Amino acid sequence: MAGKAGSTTAKQVAAACLRLPPLPSTSDLVKLYNLRAVKQLSQNFLMDHKLSSKIVRKSGRIRDCHVCEVGPGPGGITRSILEQGAARVTVVEKDPRFLPVLELLRDASHGKLHIELGDVLTYNMEKLFPPDLALPWEDRPPRIHLIGNLPFNVATPLIIRWLRDISLRRNAWVNGRVRMTLTFQEEVVERMVAPTGHAQRCRLSIMCQNWCQATHKFTIPGRAFVPKPDVDVAIAHFVPRVEPQIPLEFWLVEKVVRCVFSFRQKYCKRGAGLLFPEDQRDEQIKKMFAVADVNPALRPFQLTMSEFNRLCHAYAAILEQQPSLAKFNVRERIVIVDGADYDDDNGGVIENIM
Template sequence: MAVPGKAAAFRLPPLPTIREIIKLFRLRAQKQLSQNFLLDLQLTDKIVRQAGELTNAHVCEVGPGPGGITRSILNTDVAQLLLVEKDARFIPGLQMLSEAAPGKVRIVHGDILTYKMEKAFPKYLKKKWEDEPPNIHIVGNLPFSVSTPLIIKWLENVSNRDGPFFYGRTQMTLTFQKEVGERLTAKTGGKQRSRLSIMAQHLCSVENCFVIPGQAFVPQPEVDVAVVHFTPLVQPKIQQPFKLVEKVVQSAFQFRRKYCCRGIGILFPESERLKKTEQLMMEADVDPTLRPFQLSMSHFSNLCNVYRKMCDEDPNLFTYNYREELRQKKRLPKNTSHSEEIEEEEEEDEDKKNQL
């Protein structure tokens, strides 16, 4: 019986199940694209609930695949749903969903890493940064291969207030490998504290909502999956440009098991490394014998502020690249990965220790 005075909720008409869609269009998850399908609609509903109130909202779903989360989003009665899907094999199945929800769905066959999000939504939805978040949400079960580069890109967009954040403090609800989810939310001193922890938490309120066991996915990944919700902060905790913060944080965590002064030192050319590192640590009031994961957000804020002052005094300092210096010193080929260089240096350190 209908409840008087209440509009009937939007529900999709009867459709083939996700399993039937996969069978109908002969869809197989591609391992090289790290694709894993979530077929349990109770779980897709649970993910969508973490996004908040979506009735009449404008939503962008990243990588909808066969459309499990898409159905859960549509059942909340959104105003508009933008689907950005890179894999052309999924488009016909998504078009079926579009036809079942006339006027609500727009499908873009493209790569979310290059898609211009500034033009994704109507301009009237734009809010001032200081206001409540706009009625825009990003939701996605991300392939593992793209999740970290994508969140780093979006965190830079948060810092610059462009991309999806042209409209204000757009909220995101995304999936990551459990370990990445733990890094994103790790507290000072935690074993998962990392570059990702600082970059995310200085710009956003980050909540690890719940964990989905790997066996819920097809094919089953070797890891469990975390659902993480992001709300950009009105004021970042570190008041410096994204690239500068990224450089300081990345350097600090370069030698995770060593004293933080070891990583901070690679901000400076070898000829003045000792003197400049000592100056930076002293002026930032940071104990050089702390490990990188023991540094608080205020430690990083101080380090970034002092490093910015040093860069202002010496305009060439910010362009200094430790990796390039290391390559030239060891005559490594240009395509040598960063991790290979660092591993080589770590091994040298261990060898010296063993000799002693």
């Protein structure tokens, strides 16, 4: 009996260590500091503590892990991360208006919370986590999590940048297969996880599923946010794959997928034709689909990952014979160069990805 009582006491002490000192609610803090969501920044605050805690739980085991939260705003999710026992939490916030609230949480966290003022789209996390947390890529994911309730105008560009970083194993992913749990518009998450033949299948589906196992965890009704957005919000969880389903450079996969989906309801050969100059288009398309053993009369959303893999490899084989084609872009919206120099800062990869 004494052993059992001692065990219970130990659990109670451990639980107490995870509790923050009494603090005003997130809603009260927003009122206290007169924080208002900026419409131009697509800001929406999640006030419901139960929902914030659910987002953190769906990330996986947080206790004793290191977490980077992007776009914490007034700190609702931050509080839940700390309460669930993270060893260290770093928040990256662009808007300085939230600093007083975050500093209040920092002071209550006993040194566990660290604040970085910066733009997550350009923030480099390579040195953010202790080196001893890093694990080989082929190993299990490290005890590191990325979590964020991001403005809608940032969320999709960010995941595309991070997918590229995953492909290069840089940024946070120098530490291994770091997991991500992020919020998006519900329809965006539906596209991310859409299977072959699904009405929502698009470029974003292929890019997310190629480098990650993407999961739609749950949906939060828009009324839970302040101000209420016009759409519901979905939570997506990403675990980088040990090997991508299309094991080629990011720029090449993106270019092929982007062109193929340019005419979503047409035969896939129509969009793939944009990969080549008009004077050699018919010949190269015939060659590419024959080598890939893909039916050119399929619609883009009907193509499997395996078929996209074969198309990308067939295109790569053509580039070996004609390297200059790598820079060809019929719409001139993006300059395609070799993977080492590929620059997506002008939005070519990011914009219109859906």
